[in-house]
Amino acid sequence: MDTMNDRLREVLKSVVVYHIRLGVPIGSRTITKLSEIGLSPATIRNVMADLEELGYLMHPHTSAGRVPTEKGYRFYVDQLLGDLLEPVQPINWPSRPEGPADMLHNASRLLSHMTNYAGVALAPKPAQRTFKQIEFVGLRPRQVLAIFVSEEGLLHQTLFELDRDVTVNELSAMSEYLNQRFGGLPLHKVKAQILEDMRAVKERYDWLLRHALQLGQQAIDTAAEGELYLEGTTNILTQANFDDLDELKRLFKAFEEKYQLLKILEQCAETPGVQVYIGSENAALGTRTCSLVASTYECDGRPIGSVGVIGPTRMDYSTVIPLVQSIAQQLSRFFGEWREGPAR
């Protein structure tokens, strides 16, 4: 009995489902009564004992029912969830997004509202982006605002202080140069190219050229910080069990700093499709009692970013997973269409 036969699967499934639904340890009687498994409590107890031995269930204490272990959740998510996945309810996007940034913001908000957990969206990874256009706007005598636009439609602005005045013409000469030279190239190539150009130009005394390259480089570097949209963290306060206060604090710390979350989502953006990280798999977030359901979204067939939901380990995977998947698909479509050309 060290492999999972049908009955073991069935009972495990019931325990997980009812525990998610009821939020309490599940006893043998509960299963005979609620499920259609047609076995007596005694039999269920035997099966549960087996499941516990195999590491899928655990006992909070002697006279309590069973609770899924992380291994139990993992098995449930990977193997048992198939026929339980709920159809996605129609998604009510707010009116026309103003652009990709707005779209991602909406996505995280929708995820949060529809699940009552926290919703999160990672903007296309900088390395994945394509240089489209850079523009310089003179704000004051020696101060320049650089606006960097990627092919994906994401904007980044950086403020510069120069060591001498620049005319409008010089500024547009600079941007024209950069746009001509780098337009259409992926960012990582642009970076390398700029470094090379800088070396080449070093000898010549061409103030404009040198500073154009410098500004371009810095603008791109600044844009390279990942962007994260995080909404509905308050929901976690409502859902969380307050018996572990430290854990809660660590989680909120991670929310506030965003950095860890960003790393995790970036890593998740490596492999396409929906992924579920359960409990201590999210240790980097400072929590062992939360799960992350995340999916990549794509453009041009390649994953460029990810969206997801953070909730308690006993979150309702059967609705969250399809929802995240659906939102990701709609993001993919959006970025696809965006790339195609201007809307309408």
Next chain:
Amino acid sequence: MDTMNDRLREVLKSVVVYHIRLGVPIGSRTITKLSEIGLSPATIRNVMADLEELGYLMHPHTSAGRVPTEKGYRFYVDQLLGDLLEPVQPINWPSRPEGPADMLHNASRLLSHMTNYAGVALAPKPAQRTFKQIEFVGLRPRQVLAIFVSEEGLLHQTLFELDRDVTVNELSAMSEYLNQRFGGLPLHKVKAQILEDMRAVKERYDWLLRHALQLGQQAIDTAAEGELYLEGTTNILTQANFDDLDELKRLFKAFEEKYQLLKILEQCAETPGVQVYIGSENAALGTRTCSLVASTYECDGRPIGSVGVIGPTRMDYSTVIPLVQSIAQQLSRFFGEWREGPAR
């Protein structure tokens, strides 16, 4: 005995100070022992009874010491704090801010780190700002990015979709028109003027002019949403008393939505100087157990925005108030210098 004599003041002060320091109800013995008031517990008890009758102190229960009421805190802050205000420790600003937005962000972060409460900064109120410059960048055939810059150095970008293509020349014609016409005017005047111009132009069929006005209007309207920098909310989790969970949730909800907080700070920006809002005076934030210490910062002698700290009612006012004041002064200086001209 319905006015506050010296002894009443002295005892009230002790209760507040020790309660802030120790976090527990203060009994008569504690005061005789810790303070240099030189009176026996019995006497203190009499005084405390008076203070309670006057509404400055309260009893959690019969056999507990006294705790300040809101009225007590109010009196303490307004009348007793004078000689207790701690000198501000030197403030360690991070390296040169990139601009006003960065500066405000730094301010809220500093406040949060130095107090271990939440720090908040409100950007100059839109109505207070002055139109400096608007620039249009064409991103795609019918799509335009408007960058609006105020005299105070705050940037706002808005994305537009037009109903026909525009050339670079047309875009710069539009921005030049707007800049010439409105440069240097306070925003509220610009708004009115645009509306007027729009009526005037309505008759003529001048696509460019009409759309310039329209874009200008929308860009300004978008910029008119207040900007709020909020940091260190996690600290509240650590400080808060968890006996009122609902309260905590409401507070974090308010943090997440920012809107209420924005309103309060905007209102606070009306009157110059440091202000303290105690307990239920912050009901709009969903909390009755927090205080807000806020101060306006100025430019050109007029208050333009505000910064502050949100913490528990029993926060350490004697260090927080001078700190907020100092940060506000430094913001004022920054905005003053910024207005003067480019740095260095």
Next chain:
DNA sequence: TTTAGCACTCATAATAATAGAGTGCTAAGC
């Protein structure tokens, strides 16, 4: 006016008793 003394109150902590949920095991039933 101040203070020592003392009875009184009430929250908090510790202890004990009870109820109930759920288990594991055994032996009987199909």
Next chain:
DNA sequence: GCTTAGCACTCTATTATTATGAGTGCTAAA
């Protein structure tokens, strides 16, 4: 051989009971 009824057992959660002690309010004396 698998299933199940029965039962003793375990352990939590609830409630009741009883200290403990901090701090008060009042009174009477200094």
